[in-house]
Amino acid sequence: MAGNDSTERPKGFTTLLVGLGICLVAIAAYARVFVAFARSLGSFGANPAASFGIISEAIIPIFALAMGAIVTIVGLVQIFRSKRFHSENIHVGGDYISGSNVVAVHGIQGNVSLEIQQLARLNTNHARRVAESLDALTRAITNDGLIPADRKAQALAQVSTLARVAQGKKSPQAMAQADTALGTIKTVLAGIPAAAGTVAALNTLIGGLAHLFALV
Numbered sequence: 001m002a003g004n005d006s007t008e009r010p011k012g013f014t015t016l017l018v019g020l021g022i023c024l025v026a027i028a029a030y031a032r033v034f035v036a037f038a039r040s041l042g043s044f045g046a047n048p049a050a051s052f053g054i055i056s057e058a059i060i061p062i063f064a065l066a067m068g069a070i071v072t073i074v075g076l077v078q079i080f081r082s083k084r085f086h087s088e089n090i091h092v093g094g095d096y097i098s099g100s101n102v103v104a105v106h107g108i109q110g111n112v113s114l115e116i117q118q119l120a121r122l123n124t125n126h127a128r129r130v131a132e133s134l135d136a137l138t139r140a141i142t143n144d145g146l147i148p149a150d151r152k153a154q155a156l157a158q159v160s161t162l163a164r165v166a167q168g169k170k171s172p173q174a175m176a177q178a179d180t181a182l183g184t185i186k187t188v189l190a191g192i193p194a195a196a197g198t199v200a201a202l203n204t205l206i207g208g209l210a211h212l213f214a215l216v
Contacts, residue, residue: 011078011079012074012077013079016076016078018075019070019075025066025068026061026064027061033061060177087175108157112156115167116134116163119131119163119166126212132168133205134159134163136205137209138156140158140202140205161181164180164183166213180214191201
């Protein structure tokens with residue numbers, strides 16, 4: 001969804017108005033029948049057929065009122081469902097994305113932050129530098145509204161891998177994992193023309209991380 005107009009009427013709004021309109025017309029018609037019936041009571045003995053005729057006329061307004069109530073309920077249900085749908089779509093960085101993707105991004109971001117904090121606690125210059133770079137990379141990915149949510153989740157998962165690798169001992173296997181993670185982040189973020197500026201900045205961060213991991 002490209003945007004959200006606060007003045008846009010929710011789905012079901014017109015149906016609700018139609019239902020309420022039918023109800024008002026039916027109530028007005030029923031009121032007229034009721035008044036006529038009340039006046040006819042005085043002459044009921046003289047002309048009972050007229051009174052019964054007025055009673056029969058009340059059937060149509062009652063039926064219309066029932067139909068109006070049904071249409072009104074349908075409109076309310078449509079509005080409720082529309083509001084519920086929009087509440088599940090959350091505004092993130094200029095885009096509206098589904099609640100499930102938001103949960104995925106925020107869940108992974110939380111894991112990444114935890115891994116980075118654990119890395120920083122190692123209290124070595126190298127660990128702090130890597131932690132700072134990973135934190136900057138995480139914030140850049142998360143805050144860019146031009147990067148789709150699914151790609152954010154994929155990239156952040158690789159940042160989490162880098163943070164875990166950095167906490168362990170340096171080994172060929174660990175370096176291979178770091179190299180794969182960095183390459184995956186580049187691949188995931190590639191081909192997003194709208195986010196070209198951010199991607200360029202991210203590539204600079206990724207290059208710096210490659211130096212820190214002694215991959216280049």
